[in-house]
Amino acid sequence: MKIIRFAAASAFFLVLACAIYWLHISYMHVNVVFYSAIVDGVMAAFITAGLVMALRSFSVFSGFEKLQMLIIWLLTAYALAISVPTVLDRSLSFYILEKLQQRGGGIQQSRFAEVFTDEYLKEHRLVDVRLTEQLESGTIRIENGCVRLTPKGDGLASFSRFFRRHLLPKQRLLMGQYSDDLTDPFRHSAAQKDYTCR
Known part of the structure; x- marks a missing residue:
């Protein structure tokens, strides 16, 4: 009953x-x-x-x-x-499926980086969405066109970096090869860019 x-x-x-x-x-x-x-x-x-x-x-x-x-x-x-x-x-995974469907069921693998940079960012207004989420969460503030971490955001970024480095898989399958690249995605980042705030 x-x-x-x-x-x-x-x-x-x-x-x-x-x-x-x-x-x-x-x-x-x-x-x-x-x-x-x-x-x-x-x-x-x-x-x-x-x-x-x-x-x-x-x-x-x-x-x-x-x-x-x-x-x-x-x-x-x-x-x-x-x-x-x-x-x-x-989900980027669902976006890939929807984009494949939109384009008739297939896209050349070599063109996916182009799809993400030229279409995904614009179609999903990804920058606007993510900045809005972070503003609403209190992890960033925007002052005079400069996006800055709040103390809360800094703490979460430190936690995320620690978790990524120590508690994500060291041997993760990425396109047929096992790699630890995603435990430190900034490892191969380009040198200092000129987009930082003064």
């Missing part, structure tokens, strides 16, 4: 989360896709939890079990926000 009621409440949560997300993206402003999807899922989780607390048919659950259900729904909301809209919005 409990399993059926939990399943029914969870199904309601999923439908509600999708409905809130659809209303949000259709009729409201969205600053960052990931953050808005998280907010939508959290709202659906708390609304569902409120109904579970209020309806007599869910009195078979203890307070602790109801708390567990809320936690499950919150974790599900987080997983959905990352796994669906955020991945589709940010």
Whole structure:
């Protein structure tokens, strides 16, 4: 009996989360896709939890079990926000598939760098999207045309560099060869460019 009621409440949560997300993206402003999807899922989780607390048919659950259900729904909301809209919005892998489809199913491998620099950056407004996300996250600030790290951004960059160097695969398959290139992608960077802020 409990399993059926939990399943029914969870199904309601999923439908509600999708409905809130659809209303949000259709009729409201969205600053960052990931953050808005998280907010939508959290709202659906708390609304569902409120109904579970209020309806007599869910009195078979203890307070602790109801708390567990809320936690499950919150974790599900987080997983959905990352796994669906955020991945589709940010994924270079999906872009490659969509671009191949757009171009009739095939693109010369030697031209992919050109596709990324000439088409991907413009079509997805990649610089604008990523700078907006970082501004909204508080990791950068823009002053007089200069993008600067905040202390929060500096800390995250240090963590990312540490993780990349020490906790990413040292033997990763890249186009038929195993390499550690992505543990230190700046290893072969060009010399100092003139785009730094004065």
